[in-house]
Amino acid sequence: xxxxxxxxxxxxxxxxxxxxxxxxxxxxxxxxxxxxxxxxxxxxxxxxxxxxxxxxxxxxxxxxxxxxxxxxxxxxxxxxxxxxxxxxxxxxxxxxxxxxxxxxxxxxxxxxxxxxxxxxxxxxxxxxxxxxxxxxxxxxxx
Numbered sequence: 602x603x604x605x606x607x608x609x610x611x612x613x614x615x616x617x618x619x620x621x622x623x624x625x626x627x628x629x630x631x632x633x634x635x636x637x638x639x640x641x642x643x644x645x646x647x648x649x650x651x652x653x654x655x656x657x658x659x660x661x662x663x664x665x666x667x668x669x670x671x672x673x674x675x676x677x678x679x680x681x682x683x684x685x686x687x688x689x690x691x692x693x694x695x696x697x698x699x700x701x702x703x704x705x706x707x708x709x710x711x712x713x714x715x716x717x718x719x720x721x722x723x724x725x726x727x728x729x730x731x732x733x734x735x736x737x738x739x740x741x742x743x
Contacts, residue, residue, distance in 0.1 A: 602683065605713070606721045607700040612732045614739045616669065616688040616695045622735050623671045623686055626664060632731040635723070649675075656680055656709075656720055679708040684724075699728055 612619055622628065626647045630636040637652035647662045657677025665672045670687040681704040689696045701724060706713050 602702040602704055603713075605682075605701045605703050605717050606724070607698060608721075608725050608728050609696055609698040610728050610732050611691060611694040612697050612735050613694050614735045616690050618739055619688050619695055619697060619735055620666065620669075620671055622738070623731070624664065624666055626662060626673075632734040633727045634730070655723070656716060674704075679706070680713065681705040681707075697728070697731070699724060 626639050626649075627641070629639050629649070635651045635653045635655050636649060638648075638650045640648045642648055642661065645664050647664070649660050649662055651658050656679050657675065660675045660677035663674045663676075665674075669689065670685055672686075673684045675682050675684065683702045683704060684699060685702070686697060686699045689698075701720070703713055709716070
C-alpha cells in the first residue's frame, strides 16, 4: 500500500458519536455530495455510486471498525484504496484524522500522483462537510 495523503480536523462531538455517524454508510451522501446512492450488499459491504466525476464513479466499500477508527476498503473501477478515519478525544472536541492509502491502480493510464492533489482536495472538503454534518445533527439531537 502507498500512503497518498492524510488530513485532520477538530469536531465538537464525542468520538463515539463521530464513529457512529461515519459507520452509517447509508448516510454517506450527507457529507459527501458526490454520492448518489449507497446500497447495502450485506452487513459490512456497500455498493456506492457517484453522480459527479471522481476517481471511481462506482465502487464497493467494505467497512471495519475498532474502538477509535473506521476503515473503508474500496474496490472501484479505477483504483482500490483504504480510507482510515481515526478519532482521538481532545477535551470538548475530537480530533478526526483521515488517511488514504492506495491499494491498486487499474483503468487509469496516468500515475496516481498526478491525480492525488485533486483527490486530496475532494477528501478535505468532505472532511469539512463531515464536521458540519456531525455538529449540526448533534446540536439538534440535544
